[in-house]
Structure formats: C-alpha cells, structure tokens
Amino acid sequence: MKDSEEIIKQLEKKLSGFSTDGASKNVGVVEKNTDGVIVASGLSKAMMSELVIFANGAQGVVLNLDEDYCSIILLDKSTTIQEGDSVKTSGILLSIEVSESLIGRVVGTLGDPLDGKPKIKGGKHMPLERIAAGVIQREPVNTPVKTGIKAIDAMIPIGRGQRELIIGDRGIGKTAIAIDTIINQKQASKVKGAKPMICVYVAIGQKQSTIAQIIEKLRETGAMDYTIVIVASASDPAALQYLAPYAGVAVAEYFMEKGQDVLVVYDDLTKHAWAYRQISLVLRRPAGREAYPGDIFYLHSRLLERAVKMNKENGGGSITALPIIETQANDISAYIPTNVISITDGQIFLQPDLFNAGIRPAIDAGNSVSRVGTAAQTAAIKSVAGKMRLELAQYNNLAAFASFGSDLDEATSKQLERGKRTVEILKQPQYQPLPETLEYLSVWLVTSGTLDDIAIENVSRFEMEFHDYMKRKETKLLDELSGGQKPHEELLNKIAKAAEAFKKSFS
Amino acid sequence: MTPKQIKNLAIGSYTRDSLDAKKVTRISKLLTRAELKRYIRFLKNLEQSKTVEVIMSKLDTKNAVAKELRKMFSGKRVEFSEDKSLIAGMKLIDNDIVYDFNLKNTFENLVSYINH
Numbered sequence: 001m002k003d004s005e006e007i008i009k010q011l012e013k014k015l016s017g018f019s020t021d022g023a024s025k026n027v028g029v030v031e032k033n034t035d036g037v038i039v040a041s042g043l044s045k046a047m048m049s050e051l052v053i054f055a056n057g058a059q060g061v062v063l064n065l066d067e068d069y070c071s072i073i074l075l076d077k078s079t080t081i082q083e084g085d086s087v088k089t090s091g092i093l094l095s096i097e098v099s100e101s102l103i104g105r106v107v108g109t110l111g112d113p114l115d116g117k118p119k120i121k122g123g124k125h126m127p128l129e130r131i132a133a134g135v136i137q138r139e140p141v142n143t144p145v146k147t148g149i150k151a152i153d154a155m156i157p158i159g160r161g162q163r164e165l166i167i168g169d170r171g172i173g174k175t176a177i178a179i180d181t182i183i184n185q186k187q188a189s190k191v192k193g194a195k196p197m198i199c200v201y202v203a204i205g206q207k208q209s210t211i212a213q214i215i216e217k218l219r220e221t222g223a224m225d226y227t228i229v230i231v232a233s234a235s236d237p238a239a240l241q242y243l244a245p246y247a248g249v250a251v252a253e254y255f256m257e258k259g260q261d262v263l264v265v266y267d268d269l270t271k272h273a274w275a276y277r278q279i280s281l282v283l284r285r286p287a288g289r290e291a292y293p294g295d296i297f298y299l300h301s302r303l304l305e306r307a308v309k310m311n312k313e314n315g316g317g318s319i320t321a322l323p324i325i326e327t328q329a330n331d332i333s334a335y336i337p338t339n340v341i342s343i344t345d346g347q348i349f350l351q352p353d354l355f356n357a358g359i360r361p362a363i364d365a366g367n368s369v370s371r372v373g374t375a376a377q378t379a380a381i382k383s384v385a386g387k388m389r390l391e392l393a394q395y396n397n398l399a400a401f402a403s404f405g406s407d408l409d410e411a412t413s414k415q416l417e418r419g420k421r422t423v424e425i426l427k428q429p430q431y432q433p434l435p436e437t438l439e440y441l442s443v444w445l446v447t448s449g450t451l452d453d454i455a456i457e458n459v460s461r462f463e464m465e466f467h468d469y470m471k472r473k474e475t476k477l478l479d480e481l482s483g484g485q486k487p488h489e490e491l492l493n494k495i496a497k498a499a500e501a502f503k504k505s506f507s
Numbered sequence: 508m509t510p511k512q513i514k515n516l517a518i519g520s521y522t523r524d525s526l527d528a529k530k531v532t533r534i535s536k537l538l539t540r541a542e543l544k545r546y547i548r549f550l551k552n553l554e555q556s557k558t559v560e561v562i563m564s565k566l567d568t569k570n571a572v573a574k575e576l577r578k579m580f581s582g583k584r585v586e587f588s589e590d591k592s593l594i595a596g597m598k599l600i601d602n603d604i605v606y607d608f609n610l611k612n613t614f615e616n617l618v619s620y621i622n623h
Contacts, residue, residue, distance in 0.1 A: 024605065025605050028603055068510075
C-alpha cells in the first residue's frame with residue numbers, strides 16, 4: 001500500500017511542472033535538401049542559431065534567415081528528409097548539457113556519449129554561442145599554466161586565461177605539446193596552493209584512429225580523471241565539426257563560472273575553417289580569399305575571445321585556450337594562420353627542419369612568442385630563462401656565421417659550445433613533462449656553465465641522472481625550490497655544490 | 508526574372524484581396540517553366556497567409572467560438588474542418604503558426620514530458 005502511494009506521489013511530483021496551456025509552434029516546409037543544408041519556407045519566427053526539429057526527429061540549426069526562406073544545417077547524418085517534410089522551431093538556442101559528471105567522458109558535439117557510458121542528464125544547458133566576458137569582468141593574466149615542457153615554460157610561458165597558438169606543419173608534434181600540457185596538469189595540481197585545471201580536448205576533423213590513440217594515452221597517464229574529450233571526427237557532418245569548438249568552450253565556461261581554471265585545446269582550427277568554408281559554400285554565401293567566407297576571421301575571434309581570466313568579484317575562474325593550426329609547407333603567412341596569429345596572445349612555432357634534426361619538441365625559439373605569459377612566469381624560472389633565451393639567440397646567429405668554417409676567437413667558440421648544450425638541454429621526450437623544480441635545474445645547469453665541460457652527446461644523460469640524484473639525495477633542496485620564488489644566493493650555492501658532487505660521480 | 512520580381516507579380520495578381528483570374532492567365536503566359544513554378548509557389552504562400560484553417564474535434568461553424576474566430580481574423584478567410592482524433596478542442600493554423608488547443612496535443616506533450 002505504501003509503495004503505491006509513493007508511486008503516485010512521485011508521479012504527482014513529476015507532473016507538477018507540466019503546463020496544460022495551449023501551445024503555439026512555428027512550422028515550415030522543406031523546399032530543398034543539399035549536402036546536409038536544408039532550405040525551408042515558413043518558419044517566419046525562427047531565430048538565428050535556433051534548434052529546429054524535422055518530422056523524422058532529426059535536428060538542425062538555423063544559419064541563414066532570408067525574406068521567404070531560412071537555411072538550416074543538419075546536425076546528424078539523416079538522409080530521409082525530403083521536399084515537403086515539415087519542420088518546426090524549438091524556441092531554444094543550440095546548447096550542450098554540462099555537469100560535473102562530464103569529466104572523464106568522451107562526447108560528441110551535442111553532448112551525446114561516444115564512450116559507451118550512459119547519457120549525461122540533469123546538467124546545465126550551456127549555449128554554444130555566447131558573447132565573451134567584458135573587460136570589467138576580467139583581470140590580467142597572472143597565474144602560470146605549467147606545460148612541463150622546458151622550452152615552453154622557460155622561453156614561451158603560458159598564463160591562465162591566455163590564448164597561445166601552436167602552429168606548424170603536419171606530423172611535427174603540435175598535438176604532442178597539447179597532450180603533454182594536459183598530462184602535466186596532474187603533477188602541477190600537486191604543488192601547494194595550485195588550483196587543479198579541468199582540461200577540454202576538442203578533436204575537429206581528425207581520423208577516429210588518431211582520436212582513439214589520444215584518448216588511450218590520456219587514460220594510460222591518468223589524465224582522463226580531469227579531462228573531457230569532445231569529438232567531431234572527419235566522418236562527422238561539417239556542421240558538427242563547425243560547432244565542436246563552440247561546444248568545447250561552452251563546457252569550459254560551465255566550470256569557469258564555478259571559479260575553476262580550464263584548459264581548452266582546439267585540435268585543429270584549420271580543419272574547423274575548412275568545415276565552415278564547406279557549409280558557407282553550400283549556403284551560397286559569397287566566397288572570398290581561398291574560397292573562405294567573409295566572416296572567417298569572426299569565426300575564430302569570437303571563439304578565442306571567450307578565453308578569459310575572470311577577476312575575483314566574478315569568481316576568479318579562467319579559460320586558457322591552446323588552438324592548433326596546421327600549416328602547408330611551413331607557410332605561416334597563409335590566410336588562416338595569419339588570422340589566428342593576430343587573434344592569439346602568442347604562438348609556439350614548430351619547424352620541420354628542427355624536427356628532422358632530432359630537436360624535439362621542434363620549437364623555433366626565434367619565431368615563437370608569448371605576449372602576456374611572462375607576467376605569469378614564476379620568479380624562479382624567470383631568473384634563469386632570460387639568460388638562456390639570449391644565449392640561444394646569440395648561438396643561432398653565430399651558428400649560421402660559423403658554418404663558413406672560418407677561424408673563430410675563443411669567446412665566439414665558447415658561445416657556440418654553450419649554445420649547442422642549450423639546444424641539447426631543451427630536448428625532451430614525448431609524454432614526459434617535468435615539474436617546475438626539475439625544469440629550473442635543467443635550465444640552471446646550462447646557464448651556470450656546469451655543462452660546459454660535458455660532452456654534447458652526454459648532456460641528456462647528465463641531465464636525467466642529475467634529476468634522479470637530486471630526487472634521491474637533495475629532496476630538501478627541491479622542496480625549497482618548489483615555492484617558485486627566485487632562489488637566494490645561499491640556495492644557489494647549495495645547488496652548485498650538489499651539481500659538483502654529482503659531476504664527480506658522473507662518468 | 509529575379510525571385511523578387513516574381514514575388515511582386517504574385518502580389519500584383521490580387522484584386523481587392525482575391526486572386527484575379529485574368530491577371531494570373533496573362534502573367535502565366537509570359538513566364539518560363541521555372542519562373543512559373545516559383546510564381547505558383549509564391550501564390551500558394553500568399554493564399555496560405557490569407558487563410559486561417561480551423562480544425563475542430565466536432566464541426567460546428569455556428570457556435571460562439573467560430574463566430575469569435577471569424578471576428579478575430581476578420582481580414583482573412585476562415586476555413587473550418589473536422590478531425591475527430593483531436594478528441595476535444597481545436598487546432599488553428601494561421602500561415603506558419605500552429606496553435607494547439609486540443610486534448611490530443613496535451614496527451615502527446617504529457618507523454619514526451621514524462622519520457623524526458
């Protein structure tokens with residue numbers, strides 16, 4: 001008896017929000033269906049970016065509003081929509097359902113699960129298109145995002161709320177940098193007082209096998225515990241590929257509103273631009289340079305403007321964006337690369353020549369820049385990084401000169417030798433991000449001249465064994481360094497002593 | 508001929524709010540097949556916008572509701588029809604806006620509400 005009462009109560013509770021008022025709906029008729037773009041008449045009350053529903057249950061988004069027609073892009077692979085079918089407006093703008101349970105999941109552009117687990121329900125609907133936070137709500141970038149990659153953390157530091165572009169040809173480690181940064185958030189969050197970052201990886205137009213490999217790597221390293229993967233693969237409709245990065249930033253905004261720091265990786269925006277070009281051409285929008293539509297700049301600027309560092313009154317959360325752009329034949333002056341370079345707060349430029357020479361990550365220090373990140377760099381790294389960057393620049397200049405084989409004076413030879421060791425120390429294997437203390441020690445080794453009498457082929461081994469030595473024997477010293485403050489004279493002496501002691505045992 | 512010009516022809520085919528057969532015949536003779544197709548579509552849309560379709564569960568064109576509806580849409584032609592599947596109430600189609608005031612729609616909404 002009690003059970004049936006409970007059932008009735010539950011039903012009553014469920015129905016308490018139901019309205020029996022008459023409803024009105026705006027309907028239209030499908031006039032044309034070409035490559036997933038549908039032209040429908042009627043729908044006089046439709047809004048831009050509004051979700052519409054077809055008679056067979058398929059969904060679409062309004063992208064063009066004309067006097068008599070509106071153009072709709074299909075959000076699934078539905079091929080059964082025919083001329084004369086009915087379509088109705090939903091009254092809701094395109095959104096994705098987000099909750100804490102989304103963490104660790106692999107989902108599609110509209111939040112549909114792709115990992116075989118149940119659908120996420122009861123979350124907050126976050127709109128895909130939203131105006132970015134204004135200047136009053138923001139504060140300058142002041143907290144670092146540790147990538148765990150020596151070359152980046154020392155020379156091109158990234159701050160929370162920054163937009164740092166990763167640019168380069170195919171297959172030279174762009175995604176690897178982004179994945180390393182995600183993996184490194186695990187150890188970065190272990191540092192005292194550091195807020196852990198939620199990571200969102202948006203795969204746009206990639207092969208499903210590549211995406212599967214990335215997800216597996218994230219799982220293997222335990223990074224999926226704080227990561228959300230949004231997938232719009234190459235086999236998905238162009239509409240979903242176009243919307244995927246907006247879904248990624250909408251998910252990020254949910255966590256940012258809760259005061260958390262979020263890292264979003266858009267892999268990659270070149271394919272995103274291709275998808276948008278495809279849609280625009282089918283929509284018969286006027287084509288411009290390289291057949292891209294006129295609003296291709298706005299496509300990326302409105303997305304990347306949503307990367308933000310909020311001030312304390314507005315929760316203090318942040319969204320850091322790492323967009324990736326693939327260049328053709330190393331041409332960074334092409335249309336999309338120049339657009340995104342001008343939107344972002346700096347770029348990490350990868351060179352195929354460096355990659356082929358075995359310098360990995362193949363970061364071109366001369367062309368890479370971080371416009372706001374230095375403000376977020378810790379004093380410890382800052383104290384050694386400036387010197388290293390200068391030495392590296394001098395080396396790059398001298399190396400070209402020295403290749404003529406003329407006799408060099410002692411100072412120049414020394415600079416060249418130091419430069420070679422700097423290049424060597426900046427090499428780092430994939431999926432092995434380093435904590436800041438070890439990064440500091442590596443940079444210190446080369447800038448202090450400790451490596452000057454070590455043979456170049458032994459530099460990497462020396463560095464690795466020195467790290468192990470410090471972890472085993474000088475834990476107190478590492479603890480002192482972990483604060484991020486500039487090391488005082490006494491501490492520097494202790495590090496020098498430890499390095500000398502290790503050097504004696506190194507063979 | 509541009510779609511806008513064809514649309515203007517369709518609008519001009521009306522005399523005192525009703526379609527003028529003479530004008531339509533004259534215009535249709537001058538149009539190509541594709542233009543004629545577009546012209547017909549515009550005429551259909553115009554006809555639709557000038558008509559209000561009222562579907563009732565039980566047809567009664569003389570009751571107070573029907574009178575009130577005629578008054579409400581005085582500038583338009585009101586057409587009544589019957590559909591028993593509505594159970595009770597009515598469905599009103601005004602161009603591309605559909606108003607559902609019937610029990611069938613309420614039940615359908617209830618089912619989708621519970622399922623959701």
